[in-house]
Amino acid sequence: MHPNPAFRPRQDDLAALLVREIGFAAIFAATPDGPRVAHAPVVLSADATTLQFHLARGNGLTKHLAGAPALAVVQGPDAYVSANWYADAATAVPTWNYVAVEMEGVARKLEDAELVAQLDTLSTLHEARAGENPPWTRAKMDANHFARLTGAITGFEMRISAWRPTVKLSQNKDAAERERVAAGIERTGHGALAHLMRQLADDKAEA
Template identity: 80%
Template sequence: MHPNSAFRPQQDDLAALLVREIGFAAIFAGTPDGPRVAHAPVILSEDAKTLQFHLARGNGLTKHLAGAAALAVVQGPDAYVSANWYADQTHAVPTWNYVAVEMEGVPRQLDDAGLVAQLDALAALHEARAGENPPWTRGKMDPVYFSKLTGAILGFEMPITAWRPTIKLSQNKDAGERARVADGIERTGHGALAHLMRGLGGAREDA
């Protein structure tokens, strides 16, 4: 989390929206073998209080995760910001704009039914986003093969005890400087971040 409060989202539901839209997280925890990280698709509950994900049984984090303090990090677009883009370069340095949402909690392992429900929900969500009609469902699979695959993964649910979002989009600059930075970021091929800056950059006109 960035220490500057200007980079906290002003909209109460923005962090949850970003988690749902991005849908993929890095899961961090300490283990007896040292710190480990896993990468997984995630589902945020409707009330934004729990995060679900699944990992391969062979992942170095999996066997240590249930009951351990963990951190899930969802990262959005990011890009370098050149100080050349500012009108006032006398008090400017290069920096980096980015979007990141940290969620802290203690995961618990799901039972087999919970894992299957999670997989069904993930498929339904992303098949709809992909515009598949009819969508893929596990009903198209050989049940024995499906069971073999699910036996190789474990599902988890993490009640979220703390949210730490950082939406760093030059909110500490005035509107003119933010517009110049957004233009520069777009020129470097980071259109998604430029779009976020223009839509969510925040009104810090006195900065």
């Protein structure tokens, strides 16, 4: 998390919204073999207190994660910021604008039925986003084949004890400077980040 409090989201629900919208995280934990990271789709509970995910049984984290503290990081759009975009380039340095949400907690292994429920939740959510009609469901699969595949993965649930979101979108600059940066970011092909910067400006203006 960035130490500057200007980059903390003002909206209480923004971090959870970003986790749900992005839906994919890097999971970090210490193991006897050293620090390891895995990458997985995630499901945030309705009350934003737990995060579920699953890993391949052969993943370097899987056999060490149950009962261990873990860190999940969801990353949003990011982009380089050229010092040339500031009004006074002589006193500016390049930087990076980005969105990231860190969640910390202890992980537990899911029971088989909980893992299947997680997989159903993931497919239901993302089939709807993909616009599939009718959507794919596991009912289309051979039951024995599904069982073999789920036997190759392990589900986990992390109870979130700490949230550390960073929304670094030039909030420490004035409105004109932020717009110059947003325009530069947009020119480099990072339209989503430029949109977020302008949305933040609109939200601040309405506050």
